[in-house]
Amino acid sequence: MSSIHPNICRLCTAFCPLLVEVEDGTPIKVSGDPSNELFHGYTCPKGRALAEQHSSRGRLLHSLKRDADGTRNRIAPEQAMDEIAAQITAIVEQHGPRSVAMYFGTGTLPYPATMPAARSWLRGIGSPMFFTPGAIDQPGKSIAMALHGGWQAGEQTFEESDTFLLVGMNPVITKCHGLLGQNPGRKIKEANARGMQMIVIDPRRTETAERAALHLRPRPGEDPTLLAAIVRTIIEEQLYDTKFVAENAEGLDQLAEAVRSYSPDYAAQRSGVPAEDIVKAAHIFAEAERGCALAGTGPSFATRGTITEYLCMALNTLCGRWAKAGDQAPRPNVMLPAHNPRAQPIPPFPGWGYGEKMRGRDLAMSAAGMPTAGLTDEILYEGEGRVRVLINVGANPMMSFPDQKRTRAALDKLDLHIAIDNELSATSELADYIIAPMLSFETPGMSHTVEALKYFGFGLGTPRPWAQYAPRIAQPPEGSDVIEDWHFFLGLAQRMNIDMKIMTSFRSGSHTEGAPLFLEIDHADPPTTEDILADMCRSSRVPLDEVKSHPNGKLYDEIDLRVLPREDGNEDRLQLGADYIVEELAKIRAEDYEAERRDGEYPFLLTSRRVNNFLNSIGRTSDMLNRGKGYNPLYVHPDDLAELGVASGDSIALRSSRDTVPAVVEADATMKRGVVAMSQAFGGQPDEDHRYLELGTNTNRLMAADEDHDPITGIPRMGAIPVAIAALEAGVQPV
Ligand SMILES: Nc1nc2c(c(=O)[nH]1)N[C@H]1C(S)=C(S)[C@@H](COP(=O)(O)OP(=O)(O)OC[C@H]3O[C@@H](n4cnc5c(=O)[nH]c(N)nc54)[C@H](O)[C@@H]3O)O[C@H]1N2
């Protein structure tokens, strides 16, 4: 007998509500929940493939240990934890706690208890080495917020706006920003029907760009140039909100001076966007009543993500595009503690250079966390403090870190490599131990996770007061001995006699004032996952029991929260002219960009592009999602292909200054001429090039980790990579 259970897809940050058909404890079919007022039944193919993920052939049902000869054998999780605890204890005794690092990836998003438990264990052993993809994804978001300051009440919402400027993001496919995240296609359609003037800056005619009123198609990497020219137009033509700026910001003169030499004509020459379109974008954005400028991963990977994010914030501030006193508070807390935001700045704060210093390059912690792009340095560079143990939790550095050969060299050098992963991935297949975890329907989850994202940058999180709790609805497959991810850290703490004090909540829901609340774990009588989730909600505005009483989730529109005015006596200001940004703009303006482009060796620029069926490396092994095609094509404009004399479907060699990889080209008229694109997180090990038809191509092979890197985050050029398309050499012909 089967039964239908409401739940949440927690693969990406949209957190779509689901109806899951379960038979004898096994999920067999997943569909969107049509009763939901925010998502209207929306799901994407990845969510609908979740039942298959739970019982897929490739799922690890047992933890594995890799022996010296490379063979992998089953190991009971308790035994694995005994052995791992003993080895880590010995390594910490000999080399200190800094030798243990953790990388916490995208695969952890469904599990609210994992992060606090993992961090508590790592703190317990005294290691500061906690890394996340946040510092290679869009670290510029948090750093720009530190330089510019934030806005307590948040941004203006998409639903109430008449313009939106999207820079290098494709939310129709990625659902990447809360503002548009839930059912983005429908939201944009409704907005366009009411007259929304959406502006998209993207070299490719994306699924989002084709719905925009104005599409600017720059050469990749020229967003700072283009945005500086838009800012200049808005300032010089006095299109900005003088009252808002006078009351809330400082540094206008410095910003005006810094962008003075970025005329629309100069930006047009550099970016390839017609000058009149740049001026038009400035007018549309500034003359609208409400709106928001937002950036995605495109500009972030093309280097200089911080300045792009900063200029977006500056545009919002110039045009007064933050929630005003009396407005309906955007994204009011529901499962987070109650807080009534004010229409006032969160003043700028230090953006980088504090906390743990890295040993190799001059990198340190930043507002985006520890510099993940420097983690391989820490393993490779000899000397005291070298990282010898790496725990990858739901993460796949072999697919996600820039410079794959270097990543491989680093992983090979570890004394102990642990992966918590539900399948053999390019990373977990190299690990000494793989801990096989339970999957999302076998554990509880809640929308609290995405609500909290708003603290990491404006525009993130859930746009309206939606809350849902997802209980366990399925049993792990019969005969398996999978464990919940966080039990691995509990198990280590028990064996290593480490006190666990899990940070679960905050006293208040303010960005700046909330003191953390902790849950002390009694090793003799540990809490259940449900207990931890309940503790995370102990100070929620809407009590957890109330949220649970609506199993299909609920839109709490009755939280009619109005933004409060600025506090009496508050003098905080947003910073429009941060020194770092002024200096960067001068450096970019001084570049001899034409000379750099004269080098004909690499005539194309390679960009990243996400597709609907895969979430980074997740989904590649799913028959429902890969539909029998294991590779990721290189998308090229048909006219470029014709010029090269290459046909769609041909195999070629893709070459950068770092390396050469085999790939299959696909004609795509949405590409800009001279720009090629490929999805990330495909391919196998560096010595598996001959399997490219089955495994695809890893674009991170083409990046050099320590060249041309961002001085704050250490991220090398991961987008706008100069490449050449050449004939495939005999050695890498497919087998
Ligand atoms: N070239 C290039 N590189 C990129 C990017 C790009 O666009 N281009 N994007 C960057 C960005 S934005 C990011 S966020 C990073 C992502 O970087 P990562 O998070 O390191 O990469 P993922 O491929 O998402 O890894 C997820 C892993 O979790 C596992 N997993 C899936 N479900 C579960 C689960 O339920 N439990 C557990 N324990 N594991 C699970 C998967 O098998 C997989 O191994 O990559 C970055 N790297």
Ligand SMILES: Nc1nc2c(c(=O)[nH]1)N[C@H]1C(S)=C(S)[C@@H](COP(=O)(O)OP(=O)(O)OC[C@H]3O[C@@H](n4cnc5c(=O)[nH]c(N)nc54)[C@H](O)[C@@H]3O)O[C@H]1N2
């Ligand atoms: N289906 C799906 N959804 C996802 C993911 C996934 O892998 N698949 N990944 C999730 C993750 S981890 C993240 S971080 C988000 C990312 O979400 P997005 O940022 O929306 O990711 P992309 O679709 O790669 O969009 C980047 C866009 O930038 C453009 N671009 C490339 N270079 C430049 C440039 O120099 N300037 C400008 N202006 N544009 C440029 C590309 O053409 C592309 O359209 O998506 C999340 N959602």
Ligand code: SF4
């Ligand atoms: S958009 Fe797709 S992957 Fe993201 S939460 Fe919804 S169904 Fe899941």
Ligand SMILES: [Mo]
């Ligand atoms: Mo990401």
